[in-house]
Amino acid sequence: MSMKIATHKVNDITVLDLSGRITLGEGSVQLRETVRDLVAKGQKKIVLNLGEVTYMDSSGVGELVTAYTTVKNQGGELKLVNLTKKIEDLMAITKLATVFDIHDDEAKAVAAF
Amino acid sequence: MADPTTSRVHYSLDSTLASINTVEQTVHDYALKAGFPEDELCNISLAAREAAVNAVVHGNRQNAAKKVDLSLEFNDQALTIRIADQGEGFDPDSLPDPLAPENILRGSGRGIFLIRTFMDELKFRRLASGTELTLVKYKKISKST
Numbered sequence: 237m238s239m240k241i242a243t244h245k246v247n248d249i250t251v252l253d254l255s256g257r258i259t260l261g262e263g264s265v266q267l268r269e270t271v272r273d274l275v276a277k278g279q280k281k282i283v284l285n286l287g288e289v290t291y292m293d294s295s296g297v298g299e300l301v302t303a304y305t306t307v308k309n310q311g312g313e314l315k316l317v318n319l320t321k322k323i324e325d326l327m328a329i330t331k332l333a334t335v336f337d338i339h340d341d342e343a344k345a346v347a348a349f
Numbered sequence: 350m351a352d353p354t355t356s357r358v359h360y361s362l363d364s365t366l367a368s369i370n371t372v373e374q375t376v377h378d379y380a381l382k383a384g385f386p387e388d389e390l391c392n393i394s395l396a397a398r399e400a401a402v403n404a405v406v407h408g409n410r411q412n413a414a415k416k417v418d419l420s421l422e423f424n425d426q427a428l429t430i431r432i433a434d435q436g437e438g439f440d441p442d443s444l445p446d447p448l449a450p451e452n453i454l455r456g457s458g459r460g461i462f463l464i465r466t467f468m469d470e471l472k473f474r475r476l477a478s479g480t481e482l483t484l485v486k487y488k489k490i491s492k493s494t
Contacts, residue, residue, distance in 0.1 A: 260366065260369065260406070291391075293398055293399060293402070293460075293463075294399055294402075294457070294459040294462075295402070298455070298457045298459065299456070301455070301456055304454070305454055305456075322391065329463070330447065330459055330462070330463075331448050331453060332453070335453060
């Protein structure tokens, strides 16, 4: 299933609910452009909800990193929530679990801003 | 004489993003047939996918005139995946360490690292024209009581 992005707001925080695969050719460009557009509009508090992300390759991991640096370089914050076991393992293996602010649920991520 | 206990298949694929998906699914199905458990199938097919990305995107640069060769074989001991491109070749020793602090925030460069993480062996072979990656996953031997 190709990636879909749904958006909702919690106060001044934008939550992107991602579902499907984030891989080279599937969803990676979409995520990058969505985050870039949000930052351009001044929406720099972003939560990525990965609960429905079924698969990610190294390109997908790279896009998460690019999203993170795009937001951070503009003075914003990006957090991750609802990681599945597979995604959690990928983040640990690549040492990115020490970089990203990761939470178990949306409420905790929102409270952390 | 071919070893009758080893199953082998070979595919020649176009250098397209669709072929990367084909490699991933084909390896997944083959590893299932080879008897690998569910929790290893995803990692094996991901490793194969990363090797296919390497061949299609970095090796062949998605050149329609170039092919990617995929060979799979398994026996009682292991699953062996060979993926070859027709590109310019590269030096695997020159790849930056994606875990190094100066590289941790790079947007790319983790593919070979993930292959090494999920497979038991990774070998590089320079071909007359291109590069071949060999990925090996050994079967865990279950102890019988």
